[in-house]
Amino acid sequence: MKASAREADARVKNPDPSIRAYLIYGPDRGLTHERAQTLVRAILEDPDDPFALTQLTEEDLKSDPAGLADAMAALSLTGGKRLVRVRLTGETGSGPIIEIIKGLESGSETAEAVLLVESGDLTPRGKLRKAFEPAKKAITIACYADTSHSLESLCESMLKVEGLQLAREARTEWLPRLEGDRALARGEIEKLILYKGLRSQRAEGDDTITREDVEAVAADQGEAQLDAVLAPTLLGLLAKADSAYHRSITAGGSAVGILRALQRRLDQLGAVHAAGGNEGAMARSGAPRYGPQADAFKRQLSLWRGRRLEHARQLAFDAERAVKRSGAPAEALVGDLLLRLARGAAQMGR
Incomplete structure (x- = not known):
């Protein structure tokens, strides 16, 4: 069927x-x-x-x-x-x-x-x-890319849980940015919810997400900071990965946000492999196409494939589950995951 x-x-x-x-x-x-x-x-x-x-x-x-x-x-x-x-x-x-x-x-x-x-x-x-x-x-x-209608439904259902709604101008500005990957879209919606505040954290009546809120947490603002953590991790540069992670956390970055970004990157690597692993596959996945970032992505692509990539996905999933269920701080759990992946990449690259 x-x-x-x-x-x-x-x-x-x-x-x-x-x-x-x-x-x-x-x-x-x-x-x-x-x-x-x-x-x-x-x-x-x-x-x-x-x-x-x-x-x-x-x-x-x-x-x-x-x-x-x-x-x-x-x-x-x-x-x-x-x-x-x-x-x-x-x-x-x-x-x-x-x-x-x-x-x-x-x-x-x-x-x-x-x-x-x-x-x-x-x-x-x-x-x-x-x-x-x-x-x-x-x-x-x-499973094909979301339509504007399905993205709108996903967004509304996630925001409704926390009693939030999108202003019309925010809807027009933001939804087109989410097209292409469900995991990326879900991550961006969660990021916006955390920025606005959970139901129990917000002031009464502060339940509308404006265009200004959207601009404050736009996907492209901070991707460079996240990549500063992800790239050395997935390339096996232990000292750089550890230093970049601690700098991000010290500057107010979110450990959960970094974990979500890591999951999206692993999914993106998998999507490129599944589509043939060539330049066209990279372009369709939204991977960087020029400059040092593109070179770094290609090196990550060569290291993480097949069983290794699936194992990394499982470790990230286990870390997410531990963050939700255990009493340990997210910063420690995510930091441990990043070091495990960096060690694994270092061994693969020898």
Whole structure:
């Protein structure tokens, strides 16, 4: 089956029990990741239960092609539903996935788990879409860049939680800047909410976001400061990364903001790899195209790919979860994450 754009979000929020395999793909890796996360939370009672969720990469499929079938057949040790999540950059390593889909359709595969495949953009002629789309027990969900209407809905729903609304001139000025990547858009909306203040922090009646507020936290104002932290981290320059992070925090920067920026950068690297890793892919992802920043991005691209990139994404996700759930200060948790990634990049670059 193939989900329409209109029903895509409903499909992941309220999954059909008859669907045993999902292919969530598209050039907007932020939206792809968001919908995959929504599906995981909708299927599993505890998404953090390692006995309920098995995560694999294309490197895992290539090194152990039978591992996917074993994971799909395994029973949950704690009872309840199980899900196997596979993250790909494209068609590479998709052979075992296609065999699972064939088995589900023929009835020869008695899978205990639901299969979730998350990938970059795929062509209609590709093997994965050809396997999923005709299948009755599988579904594809495409993730393309948000329209102005869907961005407006996302923005309004997030602001509504904190009792905020956009003034008309702010709406006209700001929404076009968010187009292109769901993760970037969500991060910018969160940044604006933090700037304006949570419901419990604001003065009574201060619930309208003006154009002046938007200009104060515009995405391009501070990207250079964030890149001063991210670039040395992802290039393995430990001393520079540590120094830049502490300078940013001392100057009033947000550890959570840096973590969000790191997640966006990792997603951006993944999107470029998925689109071919060439100059055109970099341009479409919004990566810098000229000068020292472009050179640094290309070096990051060469270091972070495949399994290494997926591991970095998982570490960033774990850090975000720890920030939300633990009593430890965000500054310490994010600082530790940055040093771990910098050490890893330094080892890869030797």
